[in-house]
Amino acid sequence: MRKGGWILKVYENSLSLAFILLFLMSSILHALGGAGVYSEEQMAKGKAGVSLGEYMCTSRFWFESLQNWQSEFLAMAAMVVLSIFLRQKGSPESKPVAASLWETGDED
Numbered sequence: 001m002r003k004g005g006w007i008l009k010v011y012e013n014s015l016s017l018a019f020i021l022l023f024l025m026s027s028i029l030h031a032l033g034g035a036g037v038y039s040e041e042q043m044a045k046g047k048a049g050v051s052l053g054e055y056m057c058t059s060r061f062w063f064e065s066l067q068n069w070q071s072e073f074l075a076m077a078a079m080v081v082l083s084i085f086l087r088q089k090g091s092p093e094s095k096p097v098a099a100s101l102w103e104t105g106d107e108d
Helices: 005-012 012-043 052-057 059-085
Strands: none
Touching: 005 012, 012 052, 012 059, 052 059
């Protein structure tokens, strides 16, 4: 990291890159699994199976994807908001439960 260059640029943005990679991987895995199940359902109805690209163009894929992300965003928002106002005794990330604002920081 001391030398700089492209390795430093990657490291500087490693958190964003990790989240982008996780997003892409989860989307691809969802599409692959969903396409297989959807094709099986279509063939059980006597229709032709669908390719991955065809499945990704269906409303079912987008509905499932948005439902999954909606629940994930809700869970993350709840954790962030609750961690601001609530405390857990013994947690290294939490201020002492009975500590006042004056003891742990100021409002500014």
